[in-house]
Amino acid sequence: MPDRNEWITTPIGTDLLRGAAEYERTERGLLPHRLPAWARAQCADPQLAMAESQPSGVRLVFRTDATAVELDVLATRRVHAGMPPRPDGVHDLLVDGNLAGQAVATGGDTVTVDLASGTAEHRRGPVGTVTFSGLSARTKEVEIWLPHNETTELVALRTNAPVLPAQDRGQPVWLHHGSSISHGSNAASPSTTWPALAAMLGGVELLNLGLGGSALLDPFTARAMRDSHADLISVKIGINLVNADLMRLRAFSPAVHGFLDTIREGHPTTPLLVVSAIHCPVQEDTPGPLAFDVGSLSAGKLRFRATGDPSERAAGKLTLTVIRDELAGIVAQRAADDPNLHYLDGLKLYGEKDFAELPLPDELHPDAATHRLIGERFAEIAFGEGGPLSVDSLRSES
Missing domain, CATH: 2.60.120.260 (Galactose-binding domain-like)
Incomplete structure (x- = not known):
């Protein structure tokens, strides 16, 4: 020293x-x-x-x-x-x-x-x-x-x-909002969370609003995003709403519209990507709320389990498959008047086949290797040539 x-x-x-x-x-x-x-x-x-x-x-x-x-x-x-x-x-x-x-x-x-x-x-x-x-x-x-x-x-x-x-690199600012997975749960370190990896690969400046357990379509979060400087925006919606059992389908769809409306008040033409949840078997077709697996805890391991009844989907309870379908429809509806709004199915970032090779250790959060996989795929899909958050998308905005 x-x-x-x-x-x-x-x-x-x-x-x-x-x-x-x-x-x-x-x-x-x-x-x-x-x-x-x-x-x-x-x-x-x-x-x-x-x-x-x-x-x-x-x-x-x-x-x-x-x-x-x-x-x-x-x-x-x-x-x-x-x-x-x-x-x-x-x-x-x-x-x-x-x-x-x-x-x-x-x-x-x-x-x-x-x-x-x-x-x-x-x-x-x-x-x-x-x-x-x-x-x-x-x-x-x-x-x-x-x-x-x-x-x-x-x-x-x-x-x-x-x-x-440091000197300003002139990189576009990417504002991202999501759940604990976007926050970085189970990543090895702060620069290896999937958003951090995606930002580095995509050549963008990260502003991470991934909030563990708190991606709940809160109006104040939308207003914070509305008021933030951003050249590119993405919102990852789904898993927290299901595992918190926060709302039914009747409330969900208008809440998504309202969240996007608020962001658009401050960023009317900014490239905006709506991303659904990655594959998570315990909540694909089973509603929440999510709970700790007591048996695993007694064995010194942390695991989660869904406690809802799949038949409750008929009464409007949310699951990941329900939310993916609804998000795709909402974006398709809005994109007719908003050409800079796009949808990405989270299963393209981590799907059923990936779960077979890289299972979620606690049934909910990806491990370090999976964070890297998701980050690399997001960078390629979103920031790559012709992607919804690419340099081309900024040119089309201007």
Whole structure:
């Protein structure tokens, strides 16, 4: 490590940060939020509060000659009593777009949730540090992708050479909204969630509004998307609505129309891709709500099961097959007057044959290899030549 006397502390401000809606100054650091404060105020759901504060897609980006970088952070990790522990969050270091290091911060706060009683205990812990050393002394672009699966407050950035804001690459901004799969559940690290991989392959700047358990057609989410700068937009709809058993078909279709209407208020001609759910056998034809598989938990494994009755589809209960059919019809109807609106069947990203080769470990979320598969396929289909979110689509918009 270099001489400590050579280290420079650089204030962490918005000029070095990308991928969040806003940043909150807290008692101990800078907390990225992926939903603005006015939107957070409209929903008291603790699941949403947790998801939007986990910085999936948020990264520090700067240019430097430094050979060593240190970042002080305060992580908030959640533990569910009686359930297998979740992996600690990873910080990915990218140098000129290539993965050059990974680190996990020690310390941090812990929130222990008891699902049986509905209580939560918050224990404060110390600030931790992630360190990356042995970097080339040349001028380079450095990105530190924050953990996608734990709330992270940024405390201090230190380097052994000056830091400058990165140059604008001029890449289109891709705004994506989806469920925990888009959030990055079970991905190996923040730069290897499927949206992060797709963005890198597609040459676009990611703004990830994947919200674990919270892709529920909330009006405030649509308004946040309406008000965000974006050159390309996608919305992945389905799985959370089924596993939460949130609404029936009568409410679903108008809610989709309303969600798209709101986005179009701010982005009337922006290429907009509606994506349905990937293959998920437990919810293909069985309504929710989804529940933990108690038998698996007793064996130390996390698995989910659907608790609805397939016959309830006749009464309007939602399943993934019902939603895919309805989304395809809605987009076809609207596309007659909106040529920049497109539909992508999620089974093209991960289908029944893929499940046979790469099963979902907990019956709901893809593993690291499947995140890569989905990211590669989305990049090819959406961002590839002639795709609905390709450079050609931007030319047609203008």
